[in-house]
Amino acid sequence: MTNRVKIEPTGHEFNVNSDETVLDAAIRQGVHLPYGCRNGKCGKCMGKLLQGEVAYNEAPSALSSADKANGMALFCQAHATTDLVIESREAETAADIPVVKLPCRLEALEKLNHDVMYLKLKLPATERMQFLAGQYIDFLLDEGKHRSFSIANAPHNDEYIELHIRHVTDGKFTTEVFANMKVKEMFRIEGPHGNFYIREKSNKPMIFMAGGTGFAPIKGMVEHALKTGMERPIHIFWGVHAREDLYMDDIARKFTKLNPLIRYTPVLSQPKDDDNWQGRTGWVHEAILEDYPDLSGYEVYAAGPPAMVYAAEDAFKAAGLAKENYISDAFEFNKD
Numbered sequence: 594m595t596n597r598v599k600i601e602p603t604g605h606e607f608n609v610n611s612d613e614t615v616l617d618a619a620i621r622q623g624v625h626l627p628y629g630c631r632n633g634k635c636g637k638c639m640g641k642l643l644q645g646e647v648a649y650n651e652a653p654s655a656l657s658s659a660d661k662a663n664g665m666a667l668f669c670q671a672h673a674t675t676d677l678v679i680e681s682r683e684a685e686t687a688a689d690i691p692v693v694k695l696p697c698r699l700e701a702l703e704k705l706n707h708d709v710m711y712l713k714l715k716l717p718a719t720e721r722m723q724f725l726a727g728q729y730i731d732f733l734l735d736e737g738k739h740r741s742f743s744i745a746n747a748p749h750n751d752e753y754i755e756l757h758i759r760h761v762t763d764g765k766f767t768t769e770v771f772a773n774m775k776v777k778e779m780f781r782i783e784g785p786h787g788n789f790y791i792r793e794k795s796n797k798p799m800i801f802m803a804g805g806t807g808f809a810p811i812k813g814m815v816e817h818a819l820k821t822g823m824e825r826p827i828h829i830f831w832g833v834h835a836r837e838d839l840y841m842d843d844i845a846r847k848f849t850k851l852n853p854l855i856r857y858t859p860v861l862s863q864p865k866d867d868d869n870w871q872g873r874t875g876w877v878h879e880a881i882l883e884d885y886p887d888l889s890g891y892e893v894y895a896a897g898p899p900a901m902v903y904a905a906e907d908a909f910k911a912a913g914l915a916k917e918n919y920i921s922d923a924f925e926f927n928k929d
């Protein structure tokens with residue numbers, strides 16, 4: 594059975610099935626209700642039930658009888674048994690999401706190609722980090738140092754944090770990742786950070802420009818768009834040196850099969866002879882301009898080396914892209 598939930602004061606609405614909680618349904622449909630642990634312990638998802646009825650599989654510890662008597666509900670545990678009207682905050686920008694520090698355990702470590710490592714971080718069972726697809730986290734290191742990496746998964750799938758880390762020659766932290774990091778090791782992370790996320794109030798078609806491991810946040814954003822049924826065209830351009838650098842080419846290609854609104858164009862700047870590359874070559878931003886000489890009706894999301902992002906900026910503006918429609922993670926964080 595499906596019920597309808599209306600949120601006050603925004604008036605946003607979404608559906609909730611009887612086998613999912615109100616919060617799970619909201620995340621699935623890209624509605625950003627607040628949350629912390631997602632298991633009834635922290636109380637951060639609490640909101641007011643203005644109309645309708647909910648049921649709990651078992652009484653959640655963070656909901657006291659006084660809360661209940663005051664009409665409050667814990668949406669990470671509540672199942673709707675009727676249509677609902679609820680009162681809750683909603684995160685619309687990164688500023689609405691609290692930044693948290695959490696311990697995490699390295700659950701998996703896998704080399705994706707010659708210089709990119711896949712990391713899967715497991716958060717404590719009682720805590721989650723709410724984030725918007727495309728944001729980044731910091732590893733907290735000794736002496737107050739930190740290293741920033743984009744989150745490569747989407748919020749509906751937030752039991753783990755996925756990262757793609759490229760080995761930077763002379764980069765102390767990434768060298769450590771490649772040489773010594775071990776599964777089950779514990780770390781402290783802080784996040785989410787950054788303003789790199791899909792502007793969901795817009796209906797403009799989106800161009801995603803990734804350079805190297807800039808594919809990580811783009812992957813998270815596309816997974817979010819797929820999960821929430823976003824109906825905006827997406828064209829992913831992924832610029833790398835040679836074929837071996839397209840470390841998740843199969844995933845990018847799969848996106849295009851899952852939704853006809855998604856296109857994917859890999860662009861190699863220095864294909865090797867044995868790449869037998871028949872595809873696009875050159876700089877990724879030039880490939881975008883060849884396909885979209887007039888960018889005035891688009892949003893461009895750029896993730897990757899700052900040199901790529903800044904080189905593209907003037908050219909895109911000359912092609913009509915409005916300043917506010919050029920959104921990049923390179924504007925705010927420094928990698929290893």
Ligand code: FES
Pocket residue numbers: 627628629630631632633634635636637638639655667668669670
């Ligand atoms: S009680 Fe923690 S998110 Fe619901």
